[in-house]
Amino acid sequence: xxTATLEPVLRAALGERVRCDADSLAMYGRxxxxxxxxxxxxxxxxxxxxxxxxxxxxxxxxxxxxVPSGGRTGLSGGAVAPNGEVVLSLARMNKVLSFDPAxxxxxxxxxxxxxxxxxxxxxxxxxxPVDFASSGxxxxxxxxxxxxxxxxxxxxGLTRDxxxxxxxxxxxxxxxELNRGLVKNNTGYDFRHLFIGSEGTLGVIVExxxxxxxxxxxxxxxxxxxxxxxxxxxxxxxxxxxxDISAFEFFSELALQKVMAxxxxxxxxxxxxxxxxxxxxxxxxxxxxxxxxERCVEQGWxxxxxxxxxxxxxxxxxxxxxxxxxxxxHETPFKNDISVRVGRIPQFLDEATRLIHRAYPxxxxxxxxxxxxGNLHLNILKPAALATDLFFERCGKVSLDLFAMIDRHGGxxxxxxxxxxxxxxxxxxxxxxxxxxxxxGVKGLFDPDGVMNPGKLIDA
Amino acid sequence: xxTATLEPVLRAALGERVRCDADSLAMYGRxxxxxxxxxxxxxxxxxxxxxxxxxxxxxxxxxxxxVPSGGRTGLSGGAVAPNGEVVLSLARMNKVLSFDPAxxxxxxxxxxxxxxxxxxxxxxxxxxPVDFASSGxxxxxxxxxxxxxxxxxxxxGLTRDxxxxxxxxxxxxxxxELNRGLVKNNTGYDFRHLFIGSEGTLGVIVExxxxxxxxxxxxxxxxxxxxxxxxxxxxxxxxxxxxDISAFEFFSELALQKVMAxxxxxxxxxxxxxxxxxxxxxxxxxxxxxxxxERCVEQGWxxxxxxxxxxxxxxxxxxxxxxxxxxxxHETPFKNDISVRVGRIPQFLDEATRLIHRAYPxxxxxxxxxxxxGNLHLNILKPAALATDLFFERCGKVSLDLFAMIDRHGGxxxxxxxxxxxxxxxxxxxxxxxxxxxxxGVKGLFDPDGVMNPGKLIDA
Numbered sequence: 001x002x003t004a005t006l007e008p009v010l011r012a013a014l015g016e017r018v019r020c021d022a023d024s025l026a027m028y029g030r031x032x033x034x035x036x037x038x039x040x041x042x043x044x045x046x047x048x049x050x051x052x053x054x055x056x057x058x059x060x061x062x063x064x065x066x067v068p069s070g071g072r073t074g075l076s077g078g079a080v081a082p083n084g085e086v087v088l089s090l091a092r093m094n095k096v097l098s099f100d101p102a103x104x105x106x107x108x109x110x111x112x113x114x115x116x117x118x119x120x121x122x123x124x125x126x127x128x129p130v131d132f133a134s135s136g137x138x139x140x141x142x143x144x145x146x147x148x149x150x151x152x153x154x155x156x157g158l159t160r161d162x163x164x165x166x167x168x169x170x171x172x173x174x175x176x177e178l179n180r181g182l183v184k185n186n187t188g189y190d191f192r193h194l195f196i197g198s199e200g201t202l203g204v205i206v207e208x209x210x211x212x213x214x215x216x217x218x219x220x221x222x223x224x225x226x227x228x229x230x231x232x233x234x235x236x237x238x239x240x241x242x243x244d245i246s247a248f249e250f251f252s253e254l255a256l257q258k259v260m261a262x263x264x265x266x267x268x269x270x271x272x273x274x275x276x277x278x279x280x281x282x283x284x285x286x287x288x289x290x291x292x293x294e295r296c297v298e299q300g301w302x303x304x305x306x307x308x309x310x311x312x313x314x315x316x317x318x319x320x321x322x323x324x325x326x327x328x329x330h331e332t333p334f335k336n337d338i339s340v341r342v343g344r345i346p347q348f349l350d351e352a353t354r355l356i357h358r359a360y361p362x363x364x365x366x367x368x369x370x371x372x373x374g375n376l377h378l379n380i381l382k383p384a385a386l387a388t389d390l391f392f393e394r395c396g397k398v399s400l401d402l403f404a405m406i407d408r409h410g411g412x413x414x415x416x417x418x419x420x421x422x423x424x425x426x427x428x429x430x431x432x433x434x435x436x437x438x439x440x441g442v443k444g445l446f447d448p449d450g451v452m453n454p455g456k457l458i459d460a
Numbered sequence: 461x462x463t464a465t466l467e468p469v470l471r472a473a474l475g476e477r478v479r480c481d482a483d484s485l486a487m488y489g490r491x492x493x494x495x496x497x498x499x500x501x502x503x504x505x506x507x508x509x510x511x512x513x514x515x516x517x518x519x520x521x522x523x524x525x526x527v528p529s530g531g532r533t534g535l536s537g538g539a540v541a542p543n544g545e546v547v548l549s550l551a552r553m554n555k556v557l558s559f560d561p562a563x564x565x566x567x568x569x570x571x572x573x574x575x576x577x578x579x580x581x582x583x584x585x586x587x588x589p590v591d592f593a594s595s596g597x598x599x600x601x602x603x604x605x606x607x608x609x610x611x612x613x614x615x616x617g618l619t620r621d622x623x624x625x626x627x628x629x630x631x632x633x634x635x636x637e638l639n640r641g642l643v644k645n646n647t648g649y650d651f652r653h654l655f656i657g658s659e660g661t662l663g664v665i666v667e668x669x670x671x672x673x674x675x676x677x678x679x680x681x682x683x684x685x686x687x688x689x690x691x692x693x694x695x696x697x698x699x700x701x702x703x704d705i706s707a708f709e710f711f712s713e714l715a716l717q718k719v720m721a722x723x724x725x726x727x728x729x730x731x732x733x734x735x736x737x738x739x740x741x742x743x744x745x746x747x748x749x750x751x752x753x754e755r756c757v758e759q760g761w762x763x764x765x766x767x768x769x770x771x772x773x774x775x776x777x778x779x780x781x782x783x784x785x786x787x788x789x790h791e792t793p794f795k796n797d798i799s800v801r802v803g804r805i806p807q808f809l810d811e812a813t814r815l816i817h818r819a820y821p822x823x824x825x826x827x828x829x830x831x832x833x834g835n836l837h838l839n840i841l842k843p844a845a846l847a848t849d850l851f852f853e854r855c856g857k858v859s860l861d862l863f864a865m866i867d868r869h870g871g872x873x874x875x876x877x878x879x880x881x882x883x884x885x886x887x888x889x890x891x892x893x894x895x896x897x898x899x900x901g902v903k904g905l906f907d908p909d910g911v912m913n914p915g916k917l918i919d920a
Contacts, residue, residue: 102693102803103834149644158644161621174894183833184609184618184799185872186657187879187890188917189899193653197646214704233562244674339644343562373643374563415644423647430647434634439649441905445898457648 001064001084006041009062010086013054017092019043028089029067029081031074032134034332035392036421040067040081045092049167049175049206055088056173056204059451066451068200070111070139075335076420078146078199078456085454088204090141096120097207104212105164105181110141110205114148117210126212129156133322141205147197149416151322154372155246156213158416160196165209168195171202171447181209194442199418200453202446218283219246221314222293224305225273226250230346231301235277236372238292238301247280248372249321255368256320262327265320269304277371278321280314324368325377332382333366334395336402339375340411348409352378352402359398375415378402403429419457427458461524461544466501469522470546473514479503488549489527489541491534492594494792495852496881500527500541505552509627509635509666515548516633516664519911526911528660530571530599534606535795536880538659538916545914548664550601556580557667564672565624565641570601570665574608577670586672589616593782601665607657609876611782614832615706616673618876620656625669628655631662631907641669654902659878660913662906678743679706681774682753684765685733686710690806691761695737696832698752698761707740708832709781715828716780722787725780729764737831738781740774784828785837792842793826794855796862799835800871808869812838812862819858835875838862863889879917887918 003020010018019028020042029040041064046052059066065085072079081087090111097107104126108117114128114135121128130143132150142148143159144166156162165181178192179185195202226232232250239245251259253272259265268276281289286307296302308314340348349367356365360380369376382391403413407429414423414430427436439458446452450460463480470478479488480502489500501524506512519526525545532539541547550571557567564586568577574588574595581588590603592610602608603619604626616622625641638652639645655662686692692710699705711719713732719725728736741749746767756762768774800808809827816825820840829836842851863873867889874883874890887896899918906912910920 100801100803102697103801105801147646147650149646153643157621160650161617170894170898176892176895176898178895180870180872181801182799182870182872182875183613184830184835184875185890186607186609186874186876187872187883187887188657188659188896189654189662189902190607190620190657191895191898193656194649196653197648197650199648202649214700237562240674339642341560341563341565341641343560370644375644410640410642412640412642412645412647414646415642416646418646419648427647430645432636434630435636435638435651436648438630438636438651438905442649442902445901445905 001041003041006064006086009058010042010044013058014044014046014051017045017047017051019045028069028087031072031077031079033075033077033080033422036077036080037082038080039083040087041084043087043089045089047092049169052088052169052204052206053173053175055086056169056171056451059086060173060449064451065454067453068145068204070142071113071134071137073134073138074142074146074420075337075417076414076422078418078420078453079142080421083455090139093206099124103181106210106212107207108140108210109207110139112140114138114140114143121212124212125215127215128162128210129213130159130162133325140208140210144196144205144208145198145200146418149370149375151247151249151370153370154248155244160193162211163192163196163208164211166192166195166205167207169204169206171449171452199420199457201443201457203452216246216282218311219280219314220283220286220289221308221317222279222281222289222305223268223317223320224277224279224293225269225271225303226275226277226301227273227303229275229349232275232277232371233342233346234299234301235296238296239279239289242292243281243285243288245279245281247278249278249369250371251276251321251324251368252366254364255324255366258366259320259323259327263319263323265323268306268317268320271304273303278317321368328366328379328381332388332391333379334392336378337415337417338378338406338411338413339415340406340409342374344409344411345371345374348411351405355401355405399426421456424457461501463501466524466546469518470502470504473518474504474506474511477505477507477511479505488529488547491532491537491539493535493537493540493882496537496540497542498540499543500547501544503547503549505549507552509629512548512629512664512666513633513635515546516629516631516911519546520633520909524911525914527913528605528664530602531573531594531597533594533598534602534880535797535877536874536882538606538878538880538913539602540881543915550599553666559584563641566670566672567667568600568670569667570599572600574598574600574603581672584672585675587675588622588670589673590619590622593785600668600670604656604665604668605658605660606878609830609835611707611709611830613830614708615704620653622671623652623656623668624671626652626655626665627667628663628665631909631912659880659917661903661917663912676706676742678771679740679774680743680746680749681768681777682739682741682749682765683728683777683780684737684739684753685729685731685763686735686737686761687733687763689735689809692735692737692831693802693806694759694761695756698756699739699749702752703741703745703748705739705741707738709738709829710831711736711781711784711828712826714824715784715826718826719780719783719787723779723783725783728766728777728780731764733763738777781828788826788839788841792848792851793839794852796838797875797877798838798866798871798873799875800866800869802834804869804871805831805834808871811865815861815865859886881916884917
């Protein structure tokens with residue numbers, strides 16, 4: 001639909017919640033992707049569930065699409081409004097509603113910024129453990145809609161694991177309270193888990209009950225150099241066999257060079273290695289971790305390493321890994337967010353590297369990721385001289401071979417960034433035809449008129 | 461349907477997998493409930509996914525119902541065949557298929573006994589943490605279909621948290637591989653979680669990828685007397701505020717008396733208390749736990765207590781809690797398996813106790829449960845002189861008031877036993893009408909002809 005048609009309809013029902021100025025349309029119409037058109041008809045910023053219901057009812061009556069929007073940090077175009085949709089921004093529904101200490105449960109609105117939830121947890125002497133580079137601007141509703149993962153998954157799991165209850169408005173305009181914040185509740189199909197990761201295609205998440213964890217003890221960080229990639233998994237097994245580690249991340253020398261150049265970080269130790277692993281452990285286990293480190297050095301798996309001696313130093317070492325994505329962003333990366341089982345990584349990476357060198361002999365390729373959970377980020381950088389369109393076109397073609405390879409290795413073409421528009425054409429590489437047909441059926445049940453985030457995830 | 465009609469049809473397609481003798485029908489047609497009719501037309505024991513598919517296709521063609529069946533330890537009638545159905549027993553699909561050490565993943569068939577999975581994990585130096593009284597005969601497929609919880613939920617979560625992948629045969633006869641054992645996989649609706657807890661109404665779980673945990677350090681067990689119920693939660697908060705506990709169970713003096721009388725266990729310490737809590741902690745934290753214990757004694761929350769000095773003694777103390785259910789089973793208990801948020805327990809229990817004393821002044825009422833996760837088991841015992849029918853009828857009437865009270869307190873009418881036939885008439889106390897309508901829609905998508913476990917959970 002277009003702004004001229006929709007604006008009076010929206011204003012009549014939702015008054016000053018509506019924005020149609022060009023700046024708002026441009027800002028609210030997009031996420032962190034840059035390769036999709038941005039053309040919303042309007043932006044609505046509701047302040048209550050009732051206003052969300054009203055907007056959904058209007059959408060059904062007038063046949064416009066709704067794009068739920070939080071912190072707009074998505075990387076798959078899931079919150080982009082490319083085609084006259086109304087952006088439903090949760091920006092004003094951003095409050096903590098209540099806290100239940102006996103159950104360690106926070107009830108909050110979906111627009112609460114992840115970092116603010118983390119801060120709220122800390123103010124209660126507790127801990128919200130899902131964390132990633134964009135947590136300063138992403139919202140909890142978006143985290144839930146994409147089942148966000150991040151850097152502590154190996155110890156704390158995904159967003160899914162911390163959602164004890166959801167309040168949603170379905171595409172039919174019905175309000176559902178899902179699971180009520182209970183630990184044990186065995187009363188039929190758990191639609192809470194259906195909404196987690198559904199990318200706004202079934203309805204709008206308006207509130208959530210989030211479980212908090214005990215505050216972990218202080219953490220120490222070890223960064224080690226690993227000359228041969230296949231030894232990264234030996235190092236992982238050596239550590240996880242003896243310790244409950246909180247993170248096991250990896251990055252290549254090229255990734256390190258990019259992050260040092262962009263952010264001015266110092267090299268962690270003198271001699272470069274082909275790969276690096278960052279391992280986080282309880283500070284109290286530092287000695288045990290050092291013993292594992294020594295054994296890995298003896299085995300020749302690790303060439304050198306450094307362990308943080310203070311919390312400040314631990315944070316500095318984390319920056320080497322956390323700033324990679326940002327350091328690449330100005331080079332127009334073609335991002336792949338993929339996963340295979342941990343045990344499949346060496347063989348997969350070997351094949352994938354060969355494919356990529358063959359396909360992109362002249363492109364810079366940066367690997368990094370959360371290797372402890374099988375999630376690899378593959379970033380292909382656009383040469384400055386190449387036009388963006390041509391670059392994405394070439395990358396898109398190679399993706400087909402890469403995704404077929406992932407499928408053969410039993411992996412996922414979208415580990416934690418979701419499908420959105422970016423991966424929609426390739427969904428068949430991770431889901432079977434029968435599976436996709438059932439997804440379409442479920443979408444039709446919860447969103448009978450197809451108003452919820454049309455064109456994302458699956459085509460109706 | 462009846463045996464005479466069905467037997468030739470089944471024999472032609474599935475040969476010696478079919479049993480129609482009276483003993484098999486009686487044995488495979490029921491679970492641990494005793495108050496539903498048992499009248500299957502046949503039993504089929506497939507040995508492969510392909511045979512399961514063949515049975516589902518026959519069911520669709522001939523219009524008979526299929527009741528998936530594992531260890532038959534269910535407590536809600538979910539695996540009872542009351543009306544001419546074919547029982548699909550997974551008893552012969554009971555193998556470990558593969559083990560992936562880097563991912564700590566076991567691929568197994570659904571008929572694998574829970575205790576055998578635990579033993580297999582131990583043989584790999586790992587740990588399968590979901591445990592409960594019936595783990596010696598329940599099967600992993602049934603655990604998944606009912607999202608089994610048990611005694612370690614406070615530390616390890618539910619069955620749901622350990623299922624990394626599922627292979628299912630839908631009611632349409634389609635085979636789906638769900639999630640592929642991946643940690644991170646964000647490619648649309650996670651149907652794995654839809655099947656977990658679906659009680660065989662969407663399809664048959666045939667295989668699962670189960671994640672294993674590191675073997676925990678040795679555990680110590682503390683049993684303490686708590687004179688006033690409301691202080692049980694103070695004791696819980698005192699322990700969870702300082703320690704990662706593995707279990708926090710409670711039982712009443714009457715429960716203790718029953719278990720002592722039936723199993724000959726000794727009283728844990730000399731002076732009886734109105735209530736008891738059983739707390740499990742890492743042995744290495746015993747001193748810290750004793751310090752918390754002392755503080756609780758000083759506060760008057762705990763009257764007395766005992767801590768295990770050996771693994772044998774820890775096991776003996778666990779028996780006081782684990783044998784309760786069995787010790788009541790010969791008294792024809794009317795069981796309620798309910799949950800509320802932990803913070804709601806004192807107020808709920810106060811109201812519930814008053815309701816029950818008013819409704820059943822002459823019945824024995826035994827409370828016990830996994831109080832650390834809000835799950836209470838309320839067992840009402842049949843007086844020897846009262847006819848079973850009349851007893852269940854009276855209990856059923858009071859259930860309506862109890863369930864309305866649970867609903868007011870935001871709880872669940874079935875915490876971990878599922879809905880089956882037992883709770884089906886009361887589902888509206890935990891799920892809204894819109895929610896139930898969507899459940900019915902989802903059922904219709906996965907099981908278009910209604911052949912999967914008809915009459916369980918919801919009516920088509």
